[in-house]
Amino acid sequence: MFFRNLTLFRFSAPVATDLDRLEEALPEHRLRPVGPMEMSTRGFISPLGRNEEALVHNVGRNTMVTVGSEDKLLPSAVVNDEIANRVQKIVDEEGRKVSGRERKRMKDDVMNELLPRAFVRTSRMSGYVDKKHGWLVLDTSSRKSAENTLSQVREALGSFPAVPLAPEESPRILMTHWVATGELPAGLVLGDECELRDPATASGAIARCRRQDLDTDEIREHLRTGKQVFQLGLVFDDRISFVLGEDLILRKIKFTDVVLDGQADSPESAAAEADANFALMALEYERLLGKLEEWFKLPRPE
Incomplete structure (x- = not known):
């Protein structure tokens, strides 16, 4: 159930109150089987699994929804x-x-x-809304897929003015500063992955590093020649490792043993386990997204 990639949108406090209508609005937009002469269909399915009916799952102040799709494979x-x-x-x-x-x-x-006669491929994408802090969190690294899912929510509600992140601090410049100086915010350390590019031209030189110490003269030499950090591996509070892009999409997210050791050993049921995992994930992401908001000055829409 843990999300491995995060594409983020923000919404205002007044919009948050309208999200209480999700439970009554989604059934009319449930996924239906793709027809014989259709290429694809989109709609909501249960976040709890194939045999469940509920299209909305609430844990605390967070609400999870899942968009399913059926696509014909006709090369x-x-x-x-x-x-x-x-x-x-x-x-x-x-x-x-x-x-x-x-x-x-x-x-x-x-x-x-x-x-x-074409084969049908099914897929699903989950996301949740944090109504208190104004986050829409989608489990994808694809901006196009995220926008499609957001469109499904907008269609169901009639309106959902969630917007992409609008950082006041340039992620590329700030991440380049972190790597160049080693001066990272408290609780944040460099991981072992980065992508450096020359921003002067679209076809500029690119250097990709994986499983490598980033605090080296080799990396800093790339920065001295004009490259900037477009993706950067980071570890937050020894609890979450991830790769942050200059588009502020989080990729390759992994919880460390510090977090995983906090999971319940013997949940009472599969539903109880799902609730516990969702609550744990949302709590960890709440802390991390709060820091992203601070580091990059991400305003919440008014």
């Missing part, structure tokens, strides 16, 4: 091969060229024939 190469076969058959049997308009009709016919 363009398969469609193009079938069209090519049909075109070649016309050339061989009728001795004429196939026009662009005829090719388009042919493609529509191929799609109509193949779509009902």
